Every structure is written in C-alpha cells, then in structure tokens.
Amino acid sequence: MAAATPRKSRRVPRTILITGVCGGVGRVLLRHLLDATNHRIIGLDKRNWVLDVPDRFDFRRVDLRRGGAEDVFRTERPWGVIHLAFVSDQRVPKAKRHVINVQATQRVLEWCKRHGAKKVVMLSRASVYGARPDNPSLIDEDMPLKLGADYTELSDLVEFDHLCRSWMWEHRKLQMVLLRPVNIVGPNIREGMLYQYLRGPRVLTALGFDPMIQLIHERDVIRAIQLGLEQKARGIYNVPGPGTLPLTELLRTLGRRRIPIPHPLLAAADRFAFSVGRSALPPHAIDFVRYSCVVDGSRIRQELGYEPSMTLRETIAAIPTHHGAILA
C-alpha cells in the first residue's frame, strides 16, 4: 500500500514518543524511524541511554511509575505514542510486572488522552492466546485470550491486552493499533520466551510433540509498528513472520540438541532444570513446546498492507547462537 511509503510521511513531521526506548525493539525502531521519516522522536526510559544521541531525538530518563513522565506528554504533546515499556521477563516478580505492564500502561493511555495524542501503537504478543490442544490451527484476532486461564502467573500479559482493547473502543478519539507479534528474534532481542528457550546448547522438548512455531524478525516488527503508526487504522492485528515451521525443524536448523522428555514428566523436569539454571524454559512455557499457537495474519496483510521483508531462513539466522553470537 502506497500510504506506508516513507516519502509520504516525510511531508508531515510529527512528534513521536517511544516509551521503553532502550529495549531491543525500541532501539531498532528509533533508528528506523529516524532514517525513514522526518518525525521528531522523544524516547522515555528508566534506563540510561548509553548510545550516541542522534539528531531529531530527545532522550528523557523518567520512570513511568513516578512523577515527571506526564510532564513530557504535557509539554511535548506528542502526536503519536509507541508504548514499548513492558516487562516480559518472567523472573521479574508478578507484582512488579503488574505495576509496569498494567498500571503504567493505564497511566500512559490516560496521558495520551489528556494531552491530545492522536495515535497510539501498543505491542502485545501472540502468546496471549495460549498454547492449547483445542486451538484452531490459525488463530484469528477475535479468539478469546486463554493464556491467563492456564497460568495465572502470566495474567498481566492478558490484562495488558484487555486494557488496551477496552480503551480502543471507549476512547475513540485516540486511534489505537494493538499489535500481537509472534516470537520476536533478532540481533537486538535479548528477551522473550523463545530467546530464553534457545539460550542453551541443549533444550527440553516434549517427547512425541512437535508444535508449529512462528518467528518474526525485529526489522519486520518495526515495519508493522510503522504501518500501525502511519496508516489510518484502529484495531487489533496479529503480526506473523514469514512462515511457520515445526519446533524440531527450527532446533535442527539452529543446531540445538534436543532432550525429549515424556510430557507427564516435562513440567517437573523443567522446574528442576530451571531452578538449577540448566534450562531457560520458564515453567509456564511448557505448553508452547507441546501445543501450537499459530496466528493468522490475513487482517494485517489486508488492512495495513504488511508483508514481512525477511525470509524464514533469514529470520532464523538472526537468532543468536547459544554463545550469544549472531551469524547473519
């Protein structure tokens, strides 16, 4: 779709605010938006910005949970907000995750409304649907989110998604795009379930199960975010990558050794291995090595004109080796 081309966006410079800009997606997105558009970008993070500060970029070190953050909205009045301040690391205590992922998000949405933001892009994730035996083979956006039903530990992910969804329809002046990308991989991505799972040379699998896995390259995620920001659209979109492949095929391509465990023992084996640091598969993720959670990307393709730019092989090659090196 022509509306997505950088040329068009160059004509109207806007102020775009990115929360959590120091994270992997945030850094890549910032670089991309500065290159591809003439927007002015304000980055918020409670971490410090350690890289060079490019032109048209302002970094403000603030914590969304504390005072000072709203003042950035008040004084800068951003046109668009991309909310990336999100903790997905399950080793962070649940209460803290809830404060950041739900309460801080609520405040950001409030500020967006109060200080005249027109557009907001929220990044949820495809895992909110949960990996379950009764899942459809291709999940549509309107399927109920079942992740929290099985794992209350992860209810903040689902709550975040529901919060955004209810805002989307209650505050129609704010045009919201809620993206649910599949597992994000790439040289800058050092978090997320799949990244953690693939950190070691050997990984636990469920004997006799081989779920289909979807991956998306960080560059394709930011393309989707840019489309969400610039297109006149509102709604929820699954963001799949270039294709789907079985877990075993992925592990074989990456050269990880499989340790197949009969599924009734898998949870216990994983809890043990996780506690002694030999496995990076968080206990709640066990279902994801047993059942598929594959999303359908027709809606984003048709409505936003999204197409992944990387092939499946290129995307897989962007996963760091178990030493942490990037080969491609």
Next chain:
Amino acid sequence: MVAEAVIVYGPAMGLAERIDDVVMDDELRSILERIPNKLNEFGYDPWGMHPPTAVRFLAATRWLYRKYFRTETHGTEGIPDGRVLLIANHGGQIPMDGLVVGTAAILEADPPRIVRAMVERWVPTLPFVSSLFVRCGQIVGNREDCRKLLENDECVLVFPEGVRGSGKTIWHRYELQRFGLGFMRLALETGTPIVPVGVVGSEESIPSVYDVKALARLVGAPYAPLPATLPLLGPLAYAPLPTKFILNFGAPMRFEGDPDASDAEVSDKVEQVKTALAEMIARGLQQRRGVFAR
C-alpha cells in the same frame, strides 16, 4: 506465505532418508511430485502439512487400503479441481473410513488430493499421533480453519454424523444418523461443491454390539464399544477386521443460498446430501459380494 513450492529436506534428516530408501517407490514419488499445495521454504503449508511425511505415511495406508481392506473405489474422476467438501458416512468405532477415503483421494484422484479431515479435539493431546496427523494435513475440527482451508482450495472431509455415526452399534450399520448443519453453511459461504462419499466396509470393521455408556462417561470418551469378537479375540477385537471396503464418490452437488438462513432452510439442503449419500451407500452394498469378500 512464501509462494514458491519448494520441497526442502532438512540438513540432518538421516532417518527420514533411510525410510525413504525403503518405502518410496515410483508411485509414491510421482504422487509427491504432483501434489498441488502452497508450501514455505521449509516445505510446510500454513497448517503444518509436510508432503514428504504424508507420502511416507501413505506407504503404510496404501498397504491397508489395497491389501488389508482390498478397497474398490469408484467415481474419483468426478472430484472437482479446487475447493471441495467430501461428505461421508461414519461408522466402525475407529475412523478407518477417514483413513481409507484419504488414501483413495491421494492414490486414485488425478491430481492426487490430500484430504484434510476434521479430527477430534483430543487428538492434539496424543504424543506422536498429534504431530503425524498435522504433517499429514489433518486439522482439529473447527469452523474457522475449515473455512480457511476451503478458501485455500483444499479438499476437506467431513463426517456430519460425528460420533453419533462412529459410535453406533452393528445393529444400526449403514443407517445414517442425524447430520450436523455446519458443513452446509460453510459450503454456501465459500461456494464449495459437495461430493458425497458412500463408504461400505467400515461399519462392520469393529462390530460393536453394545455401547457401554457408563464406561465411556468414566474415561471421558464419547462412546465405549463392546465388540462381538471380544470373547474370541480379546483386546485384538479393537483392531479393525479385514472387511471389504467399497467407496463410491458421487457427482459434485452445488448449492446456492444464504449461509445464514434458518436451520430449517439449511436442513432441506442437508437432506438432499443425505439422500445422495444414502444412494452411494446402497450402490456400494449392492456391489459388495460379501462382508469379507476378496
């Protein structure tokens, strides 16, 4: 999805290649080449189907189809290209009918069609079976996937009787049970022709004389058959007997109308399919010279 249909074997598929050396013959190789499907760089379709795996498994089902059940198949030349719904009768406790219809569509139809059956919801919980089913193109039964498969011009097999058909006892063999209406609504919505498939042979393959409902409730199964051959064969009674299978694929039926019409209106159309299917079954029973005929 990636458009090029490239079949790529993974780098370390030693075992798969060794199996291929043993089981692959000219017929299977030619089938693998002719299967029309949209695959990604790794050779999988969006639903997880992997033609090389499906064809490897076909080596086993072909033996069942030709040698064990001595299947006679009529009318596969009438299967239209593109999207199609196969509607078949269901019986015989375990879904041998699905397996035989699927094998027939891939062996006898030209081009070979991979039949996507809508399987029970507990199948994905079974180790090995779950992934084999997915690689062979089988899908957990749900409306949305079925619609997407048809829009992708696939060949979908539906047993509208569901467990009402497969769980019935030998006394009710070849009596069509109540049909669900979902398949007709999908056919109307997607403009899909319907091909009735009369399956003869399946309904005697495990001759259940009684459905032990209390036991079924206890183990959470939809039904618990008590095979007549149990005293004679013991647990082996739950394996299908080598009955003679006869399949009759009917002429494609095309329906038009509102997919959101009332149940009563859709029922009328479903009745037409049921009548056509009953004819196909009657023809098969006529062609059969005996339950265990050669």
